[in-house]
Amino acid sequence: MLNKSIHGNESECLHTKLTPVTYKGLYSMHKYWGKKPHNIVRSFIECYTEEGQVVMDPFCGYGVTAIEALLTRRKAIAIDLNPIATFITRATLLPVDPIDIEMEYYRIRNTVEYNINELYLMQCTQCGATAVGTHFIWEGDIIKKIWYHCTVCGERKGVKKPDQADHERVRTIEGQQIPYFYPKTPLYENPRLNAYSGMTVADLFTKRNLMALSILLHEIEKVKDNLIKDVLKFTFTSCLAQASKMIFVIKNRGRTSGNARYEKEEVGSWVTGFWIPNERFELNVWRCFENRFRKVLNGKKEVFIHLNSSYLEVETLEDLIQG
Numbered sequence: 001m002l003n004k005s006i007h008g009n010e011s012e013c014l015h016t017k018l019t020p021v022t023y024k025g026l027y028s029m030h031k032y033w034g035k036k037p038h039n040i041v042r043s044f045i046e047c048y049t050e051e052g053q054v055v056m057d058p059f060c061g062y063g064v065t066a067i068e069a070l071l072t073r074r075k076a077i078a079i080d081l082n083p084i085a086t087f088i089t090r091a092t093l094l095p096v097d098p099i100d101i102e103m104e105y106y107r108i109r110n111t112v113e114y115n116i117n118e119l120y121l122m123q124c125t126q127c128g129a130t131a132v133g134t135h136f137i138w139e140g141d142i143i144k145k146i147w148y149h150c151t152v153c154g155e156r157k158g159v160k161k162p163d164q165a166d167h168e169r170v171r172t173i174e175g176q177q178i179p180y181f182y183p184k185t186p187l188y189e190n191p192r193l194n195a196y197s198g199m200t201v202a203d204l205f206t207k208r209n210l211m212a213l214s215i216l217l218h219e220i221e222k223v224k225d226n227l228i229k230d231v232l233k234f235t236f237t238s239c240l241a242q243a244s245k246m247i248f249v250i251k252n253r254g255r256t257s258g259n260a261r262y263e264k265e266e267v268g269s270w271v272t273g274f275w276i277p278n279e280r281f282e283l284n285v286w287r288c289f290e291n292r293f294r295k296v297l298n299g300k301k302e303v304f305i306h307l308n309s310s311y312l313e314v315e316t317l318e319d320l321i322q323g
Contacts, residue, residue: 063089212285
């Protein structure tokens with residue numbers, strides 16, 4: 001219900017046309033479909049409530065309403081049938097010290113980065129040294145092109161066609177056991193979402209990336225501080241889509257404007273559902289996690305500044321109302 005008596009006629013509150021702003025900072029930490037423009041949500045909260053009042057969102061999604069309520073010194077209740085929605089909302093809001101998060105990240109990096117990158121090793125075509133593959137372009141069941149980074153000769157974005165050793169490395173990995181937990185959960189059959197009978201969550205990833213993700217998650221589970229662990233799991237889930245088979249290859253960007261770049265492939269994004277394109281990217285898992293961590297860390301710095309002294313979770317509605 002909208003309490004029009006708080007600030008008078010609501011038309012006086014919202015007489016200015018509002019333009020959605022770009023997601024950045026704490027709203028760019030994790031992808032979620034249907035994320036609402038935070039500046040517009042804030043305008044409604046400020047128009048129809050006062051500081052200290054309770055704002056409830058029964059379908060919270062990413063948690064924009066709850067986040068904006070707390071940032072404007074209201075109280076918030078966030079509910080959703082989807083557990084990942086409430087997990088994202090809470091993990092976004094947790095005012096964990098960014099220094100502590102960063103220290104735990106470096107511990108994990110020192111432990112697993114080498115083991116994960118070892119799955120993507122190859123030979124640099126410029127200097128012959130061992131390099132790390134960053135992007136693998138697949139067509140069907142065959143790798144067609146590899147982008148790599150060589151620290152020996154400084155080739156930051158080398159490109160090569162896979163040789164016999166590269167194909168053999170993939171075949172060897174296919175025959176190995178995944179060392180730790182990975183999900184075998186069946187997908188609910190729904191052709192509209194490209195989820196078919198017999199498909200599991202694991203089918204959305206290459207064997208190599210499943211191995212890398214299992215190693216990474218296993219190390220995150222060792223974190224002793226539960227709040228920091230939740231933030232790092234949040235980082236982990238935010239990189240899963242980019243580590244999947246669902247990343248399509250963009251070609252001929254700019255063709256409608258007459259400025260198409262025919263020689264260059266670019267990384268696309270995943271789309272709604274579980275579509276696995278025939279031509280797709282396999283991205284190095286550690287790089288996916290590292291890139292997402294930078295965004296999460298920046299977002300947590302923002303949260304820590306604004307909510308560290310005021311954030312408190314309560315057990316009951318009575319506690320929330322009474323403060």
